[in-house]
Amino acid sequence: MSTWTHRHILDLAAFSREDFATVLELAHRFRSMPATGARRLPALQGRLVATLFFEPSTRTRSSFELAAKRLSADVSTFSPSSSSLSKGESLLDTARTYVAMGADMLVVRHRCTGVPRQLADALERTGERTVILNAGDGLHSHPSQGLLDLYTLAYHFDASNPLPEALQGRRVVIVGDILHSRVARSNLWALTACGADVVLCGPPTLVPDAFADFLAAPPPGQTMDPVAQRGSLTIYRDLDAALKGADAVMTLRLQKERMRQHLLSDLDRYHRDYGISHERLARSGASIPVLHPGPVNRGIEMSGALLDDLGSNLVESQVSNGIPIRMALLYLMAAAESSVDSPPLG
Numbered sequence: 001m002s003t004w005t006h007r008h009i010l011d012l013a014a015f016s017r018e019d020f021a022t023v024l025e026l027a028h029r030f031r032s033m034p035a036t037g038a039r040r041l042p043a044l045q046g047r048l049v050a051t052l053f054f055e056p057s058t059r060t061r062s063s064f065e066l067a068a069k070r071l072s073a074d075v076s077t078f079s080p081s082s083s084s085l086s087k088g089e090s091l092l093d094t095a096r097t098y099v100a101m102g103a104d105m106l107v108v109r110h111r112c113t114g115v116p117r118q119l120a121d122a123l124e125r126t127g128e129r130t131v132i133l134n135a136g137d138g139l140h141s142h143p144s145q146g147l148l149d150l151y152t153l154a155y156h157f158d159a160s161n162p163l164p165e166a167l168q169g170r171r172v173v174i175v176g177d178i179l180h181s182r183v184a185r186s187n188l189w190a191l192t193a194c195g196a197d198v199v200l201c202g203p204p205t206l207v208p209d210a211f212a213d214f215l216a217a218p219p220p221g222q223t224m225d226p227v228a229q230r231g232s233l234t235i236y237r238d239l240d241a242a243l244k245g246a247d248a249v250m251t252l253r254l255q256k257e258r259m260r261q262h263l264l265s266d267l268d269r270y271h272r273d274y275g276i277s278h279e280r281l282a283r284s285g286a287s288i289p290v291l292h293p294g295p296v297n298r299g300i301e302m303s304g305a306l307l308d309d310l311g312s313n314l315v316e317s318q319v320s321n322g323i324p325i326r327m328a329l330l331y332l333m334a335a336a337e338s339s340v341d342s343p344p345l346g
């Protein structure tokens with residue numbers, strides 16, 4: 001952990017392979033611990049974690065709050081609909097209100113790209129010690145989701161040693177609404193940093209050709225890529241062809257709330273062309289795990305039968321793994337700020 005340099009966690013583009021290993025290794029230790037009731041870990045005792053979600057969430061917010069409580073932090077939940085936002089209070093003033101109440105960490109979700117970074121910059125300018133953890137901003141980034149997906153896959157491939165090496169040379173297909181997906185963007189940085197070859201699949205309206213260059217330039221805000229050698233990135237339009245030789249497939253929710261134009265003419269046709277089902281997997285000869293970050297549009301990106309088949313999909317494992325991953329992130333951020341109790345020995 002001595003190499004950990006991330007004060008705020010805003011995206012995964014700035015993570016080195018060692019950073020991914022640090023998070024996965026720590027999460028694996030947290031995962032194997034009973035962490036309820038009196039057996040909570042004292043690491044964040046006396047710290048205040050505030051969850052500021054300006055967009056709906058079931059998994060991410062609950063999971064961060066459980067993670068914080070398992071590390072003995074105090075937790076404060078902000079609810080936009082009953083807040084002073086409706087009286088005209090600004091986003092920054094809302095965040096500052098939580099800082100004034102002693103928040104050590106703000107976990108922020110917002111529909112606009114860049115809001116967590118803007119808050120982090122504003123707090124840095126005034127010398128606040130409060131740190132920001134991005135829980136999903138616009139189309140940009142969802143770092144904790146990318147990390148829990150990475151851990152879920154690493155654990156699937158090597159349960160005894162779920163570290164970045166488990167991803168090396170694996171072919172991972174991400175299918176669906178890549179255009180609107182911060183999850184896909186986070187997974188692209190995470191998976192390729194760990195040596196996985198990523199295949200993006202979908203119609204041109206949802207997977208524009210420009211995505212082929214996603215990894216070509218240094219990550220935003222960096223002069224050079226922190227990863228020496230990334231896995232590859234290719235685009236397929238035909239899902240059956242994409243699935244040939246794949247080691248895993250991740251399907252994404254169609255984000256209708258973010259679609260400003262009519263990008264799809266027919267949802268039945270979309271399911272036929274890009275939906276994942278038992279029949280599709282059998283046809284492709286692919287006996288591979290299926291991931292989905294949730295929430296799922298049943299019968300559109302994934303068939304209801306496949307979603308209910310917990311032997312074939314990793315959706316519930318993704319949700320469960322979210323807690324130790326978020327414990328690891330909160331722990332590392334607190335440790336970067338000042339000393340905290342040592343993490344448990346595995």
Ligand code: CP
Nearest residue numbers: 057058059060293294
């Ligand atoms: N995967 C995800 O971010 O789910 P929520 O929107 O429920 O948090």
